[in-house]
Amino acid sequence: MEFLKLLTETPGVPGREERVRAVVQNEIADLFDHTHVDAMGNLVCVRKPSKVVTGEKPQRVMIAAHMDQIGFYVRHIDDKGFIRVHNAGGFDTRNLAANTVLIQGRKDIHGVLNPGGKPIHIATEDERRKIFAVSDFVVDTGLPAKKVREIVRIGDPVTLVKPFSQIGDFVCGQAMDNRAAVWAAVRAVQRVKKSRYEIAVVFTVQEEVGLRGAGPATFGLEPDIAIALDTTLACDTPGIPDDQAVTRAGEGAGIKIMDGASISDRGLVDQFVDIARREKINFQLEVLPLGGTDAGAMQRSRSGMKTITLSIPTRYIHTVTEMTHKGDLHAVRDLLAAWLSA
Ligand SMILES: [Zn+2]
Known part of the structure; x- marks a missing residue:
């Protein structure tokens, strides 16, 4: 958890993500074939397809994890x-x-x-x-x-400021939104031995002020499929009716159906559900009435993209005590790695 600790303790307000970007760049040396930083500050990392499927043009997958914090x-x-x-x-x-x-x-x-x-x-x-x-x-x-x-x-x-801590089965700190997803994106790609996809991981900027970095990055990359990785509400805590929990901590990776900014492509939802079942990775389907992720900007880039969001359930979001269950963190990592390897 040293990498996650460093990520959550490194400051990165929207528009000033450079320190977080440096932490990521340091961790991903050799993981990608090429990386560059675009004009807005998005860190774009591309890995060529490693599994050739005859007669098929490899698809480009963009995975977005925003680096900024409120x-x-x-x-x-x-x-x-x-x-x-x-x-x-x-x-x-x-x-x-x-x-x-x-x-x-x-x-x-x-x-x-x-x-x-x-x-x-x-x-x-x-x-x-x-x-x-x-x-x-x-x-x-x-x-x-x-x-x-x-x-x-x-x-x-x-x-x-809030030092990272481990409390019970959870990791806790400030900026778990969205450094937990930055962590999961890096750790997932590290687990992929062979992939039919060209994998483009984009560590995006300015998500918290209106999904500003992801749109231009998507336009530049022109992917076939776009996946946002982000935290979501886990309202399985006292004082909130059961039907408004959105997700429940410890019950697995969130596969998003919809939120206030995007509706996931149904075919992608089915693929992730099938792979989660096959690989015995815990998952939960998520409907979030308000709020959005980079998927909202990616989906509407160019002439439209097939998009989905994988969510990391997080309690007390947008406080310095954001809590993420370690099992859910691992489930998101494993689910993404399994889909990329399929
Ligand atoms: Zn977020």
Whole structure:
């Protein structure tokens, strides 16, 4: 789990994925025939087909795993050195208070993130009930304004900090969305000995702000089949009705039927279900009412693509305590590797 630990602890807000990309590049040396970074920052890695099927033109498969995580950019530094941020990606502000953050300034520094306003000891009834907006939050670096301005500029990326941990049967940390999928993509391709497909794994940028990197990458690659790898909701926790669980942690790889951005190709769904059954890999079919993955952008590229999403069930998504069951992580890796080898 060292690779996953490093991935989740490396910051990469949408538009500033370069550190995550470097971690991936370091891990995949020799795994692909050629790699390049496109103008937006997508890391495109291509492996030629290794199994010749006579009379068939090899199909190109694109596998997308986004590298970015929800985060912030510095938008204001006040006269006392307190920093205001703007979010890149959707946060639930109820989970944002009392976090440690990393600011990628001229050098890396830490701060704490809290909403402006009074602690409950001195707040009025109304003040205690307030739901905060991102714009209410303040980063305190513990440094005087002059020093802050020497290190931090408007536009520097800010990410929440949480060390990776293993809790019970789960891995836990920040940015499990989507570093768990980055991990699974690399580990799956490493397991493929021979494939009839030309395999193009694209570690995409700016998914969390509207699937921005995957579309141009798909246009450039012109694949026959496109597969998104992403985390999805595992709402098998107290306070959520059973029919709204979406997926359940520990019950296997999610094979997506639909979400708010795409409907999976039925033929691909059937193929993955058949292979999961044959290889005895746990899986669950997933319908997610809202939200989407890179499949939404890939499906509508050029004159349309056959797409599907393989999902990694994750509890408490978009918090620093994202929890993924190790069995599900392995199931997604194994299912993708088995399909690519079939
Ligand atoms: Zn994601």
